[in-house]
Amino acid sequence: MPGQVPNTPIASLESDGLQMRTYRMAVAAVIFAAIIVSLYFSTSNVYVTQVWNLLISTLHKPEFPINEKLFCEPDDNLLLLVAVFSGVDQGMERQFIRQNWGSYARKNNRIRLLFFIGLTVNEMDTHDIKRESQMYHDLIQFNSTDTYRNLTFKSFAYLRWSQQFCKSAKYLLKIDCDMQIDLKRLIGVLDRGNVIDSFQCGRIHVNQRPVRTLGHKWFIPKEIYPENVWPLYCYGPAYIISNRIASKIANLSIPKDAFPVDDVYITGILREKLKEKISNDILIVSSKHYIETDTKVINVKGKVTTYIKPVQVKDIQNKGVQKKPNS
Numbered sequence: 001m002p003g004q005v006p007n008t009p010i011a012s013l014e015s016d017g018l019q020m021r022t023y024r025m026a027v028a029a030v031i032f033a034a035i036i037v038s039l040y041f042s043t044s045n046v047y048v049t050q051v052w053n054l055l056i057s058t059l060h061k062p063e064f065p066i067n068e069k070l071f072c073e074p075d076d077n078l079l080l081l082v083a084v085f086s087g088v089d090q091g092m093e094r095q096f097i098r099q100n101w102g103s104y105a106r107k108n109n110r111i112r113l114l115f116f117i118g119l120t121v122n123e124m125d126t127h128d129i130k131r132e133s134q135m136y137h138d139l140i141q142f143n144s145t146d147t148y149r150n151l152t153f154k155s156f157a158y159l160r161w162s163q164q165f166c167k168s169a170k171y172l173l174k175i176d177c178d179m180q181i182d183l184k185r186l187i188g189v190l191d192r193g194n195v196i197d198s199f200q201c202g203r204i205h206v207n208q209r210p211v212r213t214l215g216h217k218w219f220i221p222k223e224i225y226p227e228n229v230w231p232l233y234c235y236g237p238a239y240i241i242s243n244r245i246a247s248k249i250a251n252l253s254i255p256k257d258a259f260p261v262d263d264v265y266i267t268g269i270l271r272e273k274l275k276e277k278i279s280n281d282i283l284i285v286s287s288k289h290y291i292e293t294d295t296k297v298i299n300v301k302g303k304v305t306t307y308i309k310p311v312q313v314k315d316i317q318n319k320g321v322q323k324k325p326n327s
Contacts, residue, residue, distance in 0.1 A: 064161060065119070066133050066141035072112050072166035079190060081169035082113040083158045086177040088120040088129060088146050093177045098136065101180040111183060112166065115139050116158045118146030148217070151262035152255065159250040162243075172246050175238040189282055197242045198277035199267050201234035208233075218261055232278050233268030240282060248274050 072078060082105060086094055094115050105113035115138055120126055133139040142157035144150045155174070162172055171190055175181060189195065208230045210220035249270055259265040271278060 063143055063157070064140055065143060066117075066129070066139050067161075067165075068114065068137055068140060069165050071114060071137070072169065075166070075168040077110055078112065078166070078169045079110040079187065080112075080171050080173060080183075081162055081166050082111060082173045082175065082183070083162070084113065084115045084175055084177055085151070085154060085158075086115045086117050088117050088122075088125050090177050091128065091132060094132075097177070097180070098138075101183060104183040108183075108187065110187065112169065113138065115177070116154060116161075117141050118144050118150060118154060120146060149260050152259045152265050155262050155266045156250070156254050159246050162246055163250040167243065167247075170243055171240055172243065173238065173240050176236070179237050181238065186282070194281075196277065196279050196281055197244065198279045199234055199245070199271055200240040200282045201267070201278060201280050202238050202282075203235035204278060204280055205230065205233050205235060205268075220260060224259070230264050231268040231272045233264050233271070234278065236263035239263075239267060245274075245276055248276075 072081070082102075084094075084097060084102075097113075097115075102113050105111040117129065117139060118141065120129070129139065129141070133141075140158070140161055142154060142161075144153045144157070146154075158174065159172075162169065173181075173186070209228060210225055210230060211218045212221070213219060249266065252270065259269075267278065
């Protein structure tokens with residue numbers, strides 16, 4: 001029924017739910033300890049209060065440990081929210097984006113560009129992320145570790161964030177940190193107003209099959225997805241959706257276990273469940289499939305094309321960007 005996660009089995013591989021099971025066990029242990037200590041020190045309100053506060057702090061995980069709640073304000077004329085999916089350790093790539101193609105967002109009040117990252121257990125990375133956030137105020141951190149198999153959670157997090165703090169954005173662009181896009185050209189295309197309200201893909205995957213090879217990065221057992229062919233879905237590095245579609249997805253229940261292939265899940269399985277269209281009126285292409293050149297607008301087969309190119313570390317280093325933006 002509408003508003004429900006698809007009936008497709010989402011039971012994860014054994015390792016997929018390890019983080020969640022570990023967290024639940026830790027919470028259970030804290031609850032048990034809290035009960036024992038509270039009973040033991042029941043005559044002392046001080047001890048009971050301390051134990052209760054510890055319990056609450058353990059149970060409460062902020063949905064966005066690093067947040068920019070007012071980033072989209074004022075938002076009366078906001079056309080596009082750009083959500084750049086970035087790893088915690090990709091500070092150099094984020095700085096490249098700020099100094100290059102992402103700089104257009106600072107010049108145009110109709111665009112907001114943010115970097116979405118996950119959690120890290122590395123204390124040095126945590127320290128660097130906090131300093132970077134204080135310097136640029138363009139990081140949003142969601143409360144799951146930044147791993148490949150958690151990208152589905154990351155997609156849900158960014159969509160939920162958009163509906164809480166940037167609801168007025170008419171369109172949302174999800175783009176990976178190792179890509180770049182001509183935002184000026186894209187705004188011009190969106191302004192023309194003839195874009196179909198659908199999942200706008202740079203490329204649509206058709207008749208793709210789940211990988212059944214054990215040990216492969218994209219291995220999908222039949223217990224997770226029994227069908228032999230994926231539904232139509234977007235080429236993952238970049239796609240655009242309207243705020244209307246973002247709202248529908250954000251209101252769904254988040255899956256308990258990670259679905260390993262996020263672009264298939266979001267733009268394929270959920271899209272079909274929500275009965276939304278998929279198209280490539282705005283053709284977003286990658287240089288490894290087309291022409292090797294610098295950021296440039298091209299046309300392929302008569303379609304309106306916004307050009308994207310992978311960002312290589314050597315390209316960033318040649319521009320003199322430091323590894324740590326605040327060093």
